[in-house]
Amino acid sequence: MLPTTIPLDYYLILSAVLFVIGTVGVVTRRNAIIIFMSLELMLNAVNLTMVAFSSFLGDVAGQMFVFFIMAVAAAEAAVGLAIVLALYRGKQTVYVDEVNIMKW
Template sequence: MLTLPIEYYLTLSAVIFIIGTIGVLTRRNAIIIFMCIELMLNSVNLTLVAFSQYMGDMAGQIMVLLVMTVAAAEAAVGLAIVLALFRNKQTVYVDEVNVLKW
């Protein structure tokens, strides 16, 4: 039996999502920005699992599985981009990558 109110889980995941947003907007290291995106994806996963369990509907957990697959694909491609960036510019700081900036 689930005895806790669902608001506890929703509030916690909102807090983690905000922490992830602050990280994405304020850090300059591309890998840490990447880890903050994982934080945000995970907080949404927590919301989906909580709703799925409280409403007795499996759709939420299937969606979490799909989100995890996309996160794994994103990890592979994102880190490959960081590697290619480091090889070409010798930096992983996003504010030093400004070739497209006019």
């Protein structure tokens, strides 16, 4: 076991910073693929929180959740990228502000 002196709060702050970076990425970018990558950033920030709590509280449930989040993230990435492909075929663009078929 690695002896650690890093307090839990530092992990939480780091994870908060990463989550915010992901949010800013989702809001500011136009490229749908980069928006997906920012979503992965946000999911990873949450995963970090889960693992940190799991290790500090000595409870395996947090790591189980991370496992399930990873599975859902993989499913989301597969479906999302398929949608991007379909979109590109129909519209020749991956920029989200040029796609307005669902806008009223």
